């Protein structure tokens with residue numbers, strides 16, 4: 001167990017190192033002045049220049065600059081935006097919860113939809129069901145997500161008017177932001193139109209979640225189907241069947257735990273893709289998350305903001321990877337093995 | 344009533360371009376509480392017969408039989424779920440690959456506990472749980488595992504092959520089945536435990552009237568207590584009959600060769616170096632079976648008629664497949680004593 005954590009921690013260390021080196025080097029690679037990139041202050045005059053250069057170790061070696069950079073990252077001093085001069089750190093962590101929320105709901109949704117469908121498709125008893133579920137998942141897999149999003153907006157928002165086209169909450173609701181997670185904030189606030197606000201937030205969530213979930217759902221359906229097929233064919237499941245377990249017991253006690261292992265692994269692998277898709281989704285639905293914020297920063301050539309966004313998104317991806325790894329370990333005793341003797 | 348009665352059992356492997364007959368027209372029957380040995384070389388299809396019986400083969404295999412009776416019930420005419428119920432209530436199996444038959448992600452206790460029949464141990468929930476735990480501990484002690492606590496909390500990958508096999512045996516006898524299929528149950532056990540296990544199975548056979556199909560290629564372990572012996576070669580049951588008849592007068596050259604190829608430790612001149620008897624050649628693969636009698640190319644008595652597949656014959660309750668059954672008594676008579 002300790003060994004495992006040690007391995008994961010050293011991996012985390014090297015990844016962090018790589019990402020910070022990359023982001024740091026962006027200071028030099030972006031077209032504007034190095035000091036401006038670092039501090040976020042534009043048009044620095046002669047007098048201030050020396051003072052600021054002193055602070056950012058600009059006259060020392062690159063290594064000292066890098067360590068200064070890491071130190072400032074840890075302190076939460078991520079520079080200020082070119083555009084509005086506010087702290088990047090505050091901005092990033094103000095928009096991040098919206099993205100996490102969207103990603104979690106989408107993954108949850110795809111999990112809830114995909115696992116039962118995958119299990120149904122894996123059964124030999126209904127080949128037609130298998131075929132139709134597979135066909136559906138291939139359609140979902142090959143449909144470009146921006147096109148799907150526009151189609152859904154056209155039908156459900158503009159045509160039927162069931163769901164709003166963009167945003168996270170109607171402007172008429174004024175919810176004080178404490179955690180940044182909307183549902184939590186609404187529940188914690190003491191406004192007297194809570195249920196209406198919740199319903200409105202839910203309505204805003206439906207389309208983006210569905211769009212973002214399309215890709216992971218199709219991947220999960222196929223992974224679940226294959227791995228359940230494999231597991232139900234193993235000797236140990238058949239041996240358990242001969243013990244007299246019912247199909248339900250078989251699935252609960254042996255099928256799911258073994259069958260879901262590859263699914264968890266798949267989720268971990270595809271989380272990065274999901275975040276990329278989340279950026280696209282956010283832009284289309286004007287969802288105020290880190291994705292649309294980063295795209296705005298890119299449009300406006302706000303270099304310090306781009307750096308901050310990159311850092312946070314890559315950080316989010318590898319934290320999630322480690323979480324999925326832990327989840328995998330909880331399910332699989334083989335991964336937990338720590339080389340003790342046999343009896 | 345017969346415990347088991349199988350006529351013309353065929354097991355075929357369906358591949359993309361052909362079907363391969365792995366077991367061909369096997370007839371097999373057992374009385375209640377009978378011990379029946381199934382002997383044959385590796386790859387002769389012993390495990391396949393056993394797996395087909397309990398319905399463990401996947402849909403790449405096609406199993407057909409003209410008659411498949413178990414304790415007077417026709418398994419062929421039952422619905423899938425009924426058959427599953429009959430089999431799981433009455434038959435259990437000790438698998439040849441114990442580790443592959445244990446779920447790697449759940450601990451030994453839960454796997455052993457689910458082998459106990461549900462209806463056993465009435466009482467309120469806590470008491471029932473307690474009783475089941477006690478029963479599991481007793482089972483482990485029976486098969487010679489003393490550290491039950493440690494084993495209960497282990498996962499299969501933490502245990503040695505031998506322990507896994509013992510657990511397999513404990514699971515198989517947990518519900519006191521009417522028929523136990525033991526597929527080489529003692530291969531990964533040390534000699535004294537192996538004797539203990541056989542003793543355990545013997546006592547269950549006598550006390551609980553449990554029929555046993557004992558699959559092995561070690562003749563020693565079977566001749567002393569099996570009531571009848573069935574010999575397989577290349578997917579065919581080539582000879583079957585009562586143990587004493589088979590020992591005294593094997594009709595099929597292969598059966599005789601099997602007996603002759605065992606080193607004879609009982610005879611007085613065991614110290615003398617003597618050549619072990621062996622048939623020439625090796626067992627053919629299923630894809631390249633000879634025409635006619637399957638033993639043909641290796642048989643010392645083969646003659647012209649052997650290019651035609653011999654049909655099963657019956658002489659004094661002994662079944663065999665050979666055009667030229669042996670008449671003489673075998674030279675090596677020590678099997679009676681074994």
Ligand SMILES: Nc1ncnc2c1ncn2[C@@H]1O[C@H](COP(=O)(O)OP(=O)(O)OP(=O)(O)O)[C@@H](O)[C@H]1O
Nearest residue numbers: 356365383384385386387388389390391392439629
């Ligand atoms: N899953 C499989 N796919 C293809 N062929 C198989 C499969 N399982 C078994 N066979 C073939 O079927 C034949 C019979 O195999 P089986 O396992 O019944 O032999 P066995 O008599 O139990 O041998 P052993 O003493 O080694 O256990 C063998 O020739 C084997 O190659």
Ligand code: SF4
Nearest residue numbers: 636639642649665666
């Ligand atoms: S039929 Fe012929 S080849 Fe086959 S076992 Fe008998 S004697 Fe040998």
Ligand SMILES: [Mg+2]
Nearest residue numbers: 389390439526
């Ligand atoms: Mg075998």
